[in-house]
Every structure is written in C-alpha cells, then in structure tokens.
Amino acid sequence: MDRLERRLLSRLARASQDYGLIEPGDRIMVAVSGGKDSYVMLHLLQEVQRRVAFDVELIAVHLDQHQPGFDSGVVEAFLAARDVPYRIVREDTYSVVVEETRPGKAYCSLCSRLRRGILYTTAVDLGCTKIALGHHRDDSIETLMLNLFYSGQLKAMPPRLTSDDGRNVVIRPLIGCAEADIAALATQLGFPVQPCTVCSRQPDLKRARVKALLDELHAENDKVRGNVFAALSNVKPSHLLDPQLRELAGVEALTGAEEALLEVEGVGAGCA
Ligand code: SF4
Numbered sequence: 057m058d059r060l061e062r063r064l065l066s067r068l069a070r071a072s073q074d075y076g077l078i079e080p081g082d083r084i085m086v087a088v089s090g091g092k093d094s095y096v097m098l099h100l101l102q103e104v105q106r107r108v109a110f111d112v113e114l115i116a117v118h119l120d121q122h123q124p125g126f127d128s129g130v131v132e133a134f135l136a137a138r139d140v141p142y143r144i145v146r147e148d149t150y151s152v153v154v155e156e157t158r159p160g161k162a163y164c165s166l167c168s169r170l171r172r173g174i175l176y177t178t179a180v181d182l183g184c185t186k187i188a189l190g191h192h193r194d195d196s197i198e199t200l201m202l203n204l205f206y207s208g209q210l211k212a213m214p215p216r217l218t219s220d221d222g223r224n225v226v227i228r229p230l231i232g233c234a235e236a237d238i239a240a241l242a243t244q245l246g247f248p249v250q251p252c253t254v255c256s257r258q259p260d261l262k263r264a265r266v267k268a269l270l271d272e273l274h275a276e277n278d279k280v281r282g283n284v285f286a287a288l289s290n291v292k293p294s295h296l297l298d299p300q301l302r303e304l305a306g307v308e309a310l311t312g313a314e315e316a317l318l319e320v321e322g323v324g325a326g327c328a
Pocket residue numbers: 163164165167168171252253254255
C-alpha cells in the first residue's frame with residue numbers, strides 16, 4: 057500500500073472513530089454509482105474490513121437508473137471481480153425525472169431524491185444497518201458554501217445521519233478525504249470510472265460558481281479548502297446568532313477579554 061492509499065485509509069479510520077461510522081456487527085450497504093468516489097470508498101471499506109478485529113459485512117449495491125449512455129454492465133463487471141457480495145437494482149428513474157422536471161430546471165434534485173428512496177428501501181430489504189455514500193471533503197465544503205450563499209443556512213453534510221423515519225442510518229466514510237486524492241487513487245488503481253451522463257449535460261451553475269471560487273482561493277492559498285473543512289469541527293456558538301445553538305452550548309455573554317482571545321489574527325471586522 058502506498059502513501060496515498062495509506063493517507064485515505066487513515067482519514068477514513070479517523071472519521072469512523074470520531075463519528076461511529078463502522079461498528080462491530082454492522083452490515084453496510086455500499087452504494088456504488090460507477091463514479092470514482094464510490095469505487096474508492098468500496099475499495100477502502102474492504103481494506104478496513106480486512107484489518108479490523110471485529111466482524112463487519114459489506115454489500116455493494118448499484119442502482120441502474122436507465123440513464124442513456126451509462127453502461128451499468130461496467131459497474132457489474134467491476135463488482136463481480138471483487139471479493140464482495142453485490143446486488144444490481146434496476147429502476148427507470150430517468151424517465152420519471154425527465155417527465156417531472158420543468159424545462160430549464162436541473163435534474164439532480166429530483167433524481168437524487170428518487171435514488172435515495174430506492175437505496176433506503178433496498179437497505180431495509182437487505183437487512184443492512186447502514187448505507188455508505190461516497191461524498192467526500194470537497195462535497196461537504198461546497199455544500200456548506202451553497203447553503204451559506206443561497207439558502208441562508210450554516211450546514212454542510214453530516215458524516216452520520218438517521219433518516220426521518222428511523223429506518224436507515226446513512227454514513228459518509230470519505231468525509232475527511234480530499235477529492236484530488238480520491239481521483240488520484242481511482243486512476244492509479246485503474247477503476248472503470250463513468251461520470252453521470254445526465255448531470256454532465258446539465259451544468260449546475262451555483263455549484264460550478266462555488267467550485268470556481270474555491271479554485272480561485274486555492275490558487276492564492278492552498279490551505280483554503282483544508283481550513284474551511286477544519287472550521288466545521290471548530291465552531292464557536294458564542295459567535296453565532298442561533299439562539300438554540302447558544303442555549304445548547306450554555307453560552308453566556310462574553311467579557312471583552314474573552315472576546316479578544318477568540319479574535320482571529322488579521323481578520324478584523326472593521327469599525328462598527
Ligand atoms: S449526478 Fe446524475 S445520478 Fe446523481 S443525482 Fe445527479 S443526475 Fe442523478
């Protein structure tokens with residue numbers, strides 16, 4: 057195992073420890089879309105399965121959504137060649153999405169809701185304790201910024217989430233892994249990556265703008281993405297305005313001296 061793979065594996069192990077992602081007796085349904093992220097996630101989870109001292113089952117599931125130009129046979133051949141049980145689920149969500157989406161609107165939002173529903177049901181059918189999705193650090197950062205700029209909410213992607221009806225637990229084992237590292241490992245291991253043929257024809261302008269902004273900031277300072285991600289684990293409820301959060305954190309008004317200690321050097325708010 058080389059440095060890149062070790063780095064990704066240690067980030068995954070760290071996330072698992074911090075958020076209880078992989079636990080003894082788990083039967084984890086690994087959602088494999090055919091993109092680089094889910095291939096790498098399956099690969100790393102199989103490494104973890106080989107190394108941990110407790111029993112964990114993995115079942116790979118690929119949902120064939122009947123998207124034109126996407127060859128699910130490639131994904132099935134990949135899964136068949138790995139030492140993992142798998143299931144291919146076939147549902148024509150593509151036709152539903154095309155029919156139901158208003159002209160000019162992006163397909164992703166309805167498509168992902170339908171995908172999610174089918175994956176949740178499949179996990180229950182398979183008796184799985186958790187569903188692993190391949191979202192990574194950069195997805196989390198972009199989601200944070202999209203929510204901040206366009207929906208007035210301060211939230212990213214949860215590493216572990218119980219569905220509203222309590223039937224499913226979703227985990228994101230790659231949450232601490234950088235997309236560039238994942239892409240490099242997928243290339244290095246020769247995984248048969250196929251991008252989604254639907255959304256690649258439908259540019260998500262807001263996400264593209266956020267990506268471009270991050271790229272621009274990264275060109276000036278390559279720590280920007282890491283810093284935004286670190287901020288998600290370094291929240292100061294006293295410096296936010298959510299009354300519930302402040303109450304939960306037992307926040308009382310700070311003294312001037314305490315406030316000065318929390319100031320970030322060089323980031324002044326200006327004269328007020
Ligand atoms: S990326 Fe493709 S498969 Fe995923 S939600 Fe968007 S349109 Fe659907």
